[in-house]
Amino acid sequence: MEVIAVSVDSMFVHKVWDEEELAKMVDGGIPFPMASDGAGNIGKVYGVYDEAGGVDVRGRFIIDPDGVVQAMEVLTPPVGRKVDEAIRQIKAFQYVRETKGAEAMPSGWEPGKPTLKVGPDLVGKVWKVWKP
């Protein structure tokens, strides 16, 4: 899994932020590319550019190996994301892909927990295999 971070800041600012602050929180600094969307061009097509503030808001997209968007989450700036949740979703989508869609992940699914084998036999019988 690869991460790409994007903000409207220049790569010069990314460098100094990484060196001066982030490297003090993450050993060795940020391991993934920090891209610059100074004009908001990328944020606009992803629907996360806030014209009034001139920033890309907190949008997170899970993109599969075919380049298809499988999930998105967009938050206004004051609340941060939970990385564990993004990882859980990626694992769930990876599992679905491995089974070629034969299995689905019920609400609250986590790695190791039962999945749903979708098909005629499961109709009306989910209660037998899964409890919230």
Added chain:
Amino acid sequence: MAEEEIVGCGKPTGSVVGEPETATKKRTQEESKEVQMVAVKVGAKAPDFEAPAYHKGKFTSVKLSDYLGKWVLLCFYPGDFTFV
């Protein structure tokens, strides 16, 4: 991954791949051209883009389509040095 970029004194920005002019224009100048709105939808292709980037001490560039074959977590955030 892309080669290291030689940087000038401009403030380069990213652009959407496939948009006329913006994609082909040299990124060393500020872009003023309005980009066409494309709605991102789950289950649909992620719009390709290319942008200058900072990565582990180097100035480089990223292009989303270079990541085909891999899972990508694309994260936008409001700004460097903001608090959250």
